Amino acid sequence: MNRILPILTVVLAILALWYIAAIWLNAQWVLDQAERAGHSVGLWEIIEKTMSQDRPKLPAPHQVIAELWHATLGMKLTSKRSLFFHSWVTLAPTLLGFLIGTVTGLLLAVGIVHNRAMDMSVMPWAIASQTVPILAIAPMVIVVLNSVGITGLIPKALISAYLCFFPVVVGMVKGLRSPDRILIDLMKTYNASRWQVFWKLRLPASMPYFFTSLKVGAAAALIGTIVAELPTGAIRGLGARLLSGSYYGQTIQIWAALFMAAILAAALVGVIGLVQNRVLKRMGFVR
Amino acid sequence: METAATTKNGEGRAAAPRTAGHGAEPVIRARRLSLTFETRDGPVHALKDVDLDISRGEFVSFIGPSGCGKTTFLRVVAGLEQPTGGEILVNGMTPDEARRARAYGYVFQAPGLLPWRTIAGNVRLPLEIMGFEKGEQERRIAEVLDLVDLSGFGRKYPWQLSGGMQQRASIARALSFDAGILLMDEPFGALDEIVRDHLNEQLIALWKKTDKTILFVTHSIPEAVYLSTRIVVMSPRPGRVIEVIENTLPEERPLDIRDTPEFLAIAHKVREGLRKGHAYD
Structure with a gap:
């Protein structure tokens, strides 16, 4: 209870702010509509009409939740509009990228700690690699790999690994x-x-x-996959949902996909946290 | 400052001949041993022209203010630092050879126990590294834990033990592979007076039971006088040996020996030696 109360307070505060922002941002559209129709609207009516627009500037929380519900539990898993389906399309390369990134990061860290030449040379490159905007590299990677016949999961996983290996290298060099x-x-x-x-x-x-590196790495891997889906015209995956949502002004769809991505990241980090607790406890680190 | 091997009257010492006769190879032999660290502020003479012989079975304390090179001397013996001049032999070998032959156990100022290993697991660490057989490991762990009065604590984790017990566990670890030499760098420096007294008593008992040569760094005069057969007084900048004091106290040393006039007289000598060292400043 002691932990729930502060969390609940923050959630309620965010919801309140969100509703206020939704009313404020969406009111203009209600006013424009009323003006075109030639009649005036009262305050209460404005508020009411900001809550249920099809393409609001900022959808109200309950709209996003309803869309989330509808797109997950409310339809068949095989449906092309199911967020579960799109989540899996994004999750698979994320997990593969996470694995590749973690192993790469570990090997690089071991090399850096044990080899002076690697210590001097690898870290600057690793840092430089992260300063290059991934959004610019992602389409090139996909195009290049496509031309040599590698498509589907692997290109996305590689971009995901590209973001994921860095926190693992930094954390493990420090740890070792x-x-x-x-x-x-x-x-x-x-x-x-x-x-x-x-x-x-x-x-x-x-x-x-x-x-700790794994947690940061997992979140980075997910972002990597979504970014890989954005500029490449993917039609499936959370990134694709975000993109098509913005093409067609489907703000509710965008927000639902965003929340799904957040839930996915939280789940990944949560699983790692559980493993962490068990392992560290077994090792005698946790008192 | 060469000192001949000490002879002890062997009362109550049935075990192996602890006294090396004259002409016997000393366990540790330093000649004009020097070590200079190059720092940004110029060279620091951590050790300068140290001559010292230590024979088998001795308990030698090194005392002096910080920066006098007592820890550095221990690290040179252990092969953890390379001397820049002079000569040092450990069991007739260079320190590096002696290290490879696992001639000594080293006890640091902090217990340095691995938090993810139990006490028994920590004692097992050197045995695993040195490739002892499983059964032999268990036998030795039981033996040394008993020696430091920690039987029954083997399955505890380090954080479950008090500071004094942790340090005893680290001593057990250093004893486990039965090296002839025990190097102890202010092992009780971080402990309170009462625990320290208790551990001093135990250490003497342990030294008598085993056949170790002990080099013990401290900055406590009573501790040095209580424990050792010889006390090496050192002075800083440059780190050199000022005086080597023979301890004439009897073998049997209950804690209250520290109130006797003989004890106080030796302690006085040590203090005088330390004062002499400070005149260099």
């Missing part, structure tokens, strides 16, 4: 370097090999960093 000086010295007094230092000291010590 987190053991105290005296622990490194201790291993040296045992004449431990680098391999032993890695498996018995660096890797277990990096676990808290690892899971």
